[in-house]
Amino acid sequence: DSVADAKELVRLLAKIPAKINLIPFNPWPGAPFECSGWEQIEKFAEVVNRAGYASPVRSPRGRDIMAACGQLKSASVKQRASARQPTSA
Numbered sequence: 001d002s003v004a005d006a007k008e009l010v011r012l013l014a015k016i017p018a019k020i021n022l023i024p025f026n027p028w029p030g031a032p033f034e035c036s037g038w039e040q041i042e043k044f045a046e047v048v049n050r051a052g053y054a055s056p057v058r059s060p061r062g063r064d065i066m067a068a069c070g071q072l073k074s075a076s077v078k079q080r081a082s083a084r085q086p087t088s089a
Contacts, residue, residue, distance in 0.1 A: 001036040006047035019054040 009020070022045055025035040036044075041057055042070035 001040055001044055002049055003043055006044045010048060010051040010053070013051075013053065019056075020048050021054055022048075022057045024057070 013020075024041060025033055027034055045055045045057050077088065
């Protein structure tokens with residue numbers, strides 16, 4: 001999510017028409033990543049936008065109830081995995 005990452009993205013997309021939808025990361029308990037701060041997200045979007053690419057930042061929805069993009073899948077995968085664990089008699 002760094003400015004350097006944004007510049008590298010622009011370099012990789014050179015002369016390729018594209019729209020870059022920016023979706024802030026939706027953390028879940030135990031996630032190995034965290035969401036960048038809003039200021040950093042805006043800096044990333046600005047670099048991409050100045051290069052001529054539309055780069056809207058999507059509003060995260062459902063975070064408060066762990067229902068945002070990626071969070072529901074994470075929870076259901078964990079539930080299925082725990083359901084498959086053998087229990088001792």
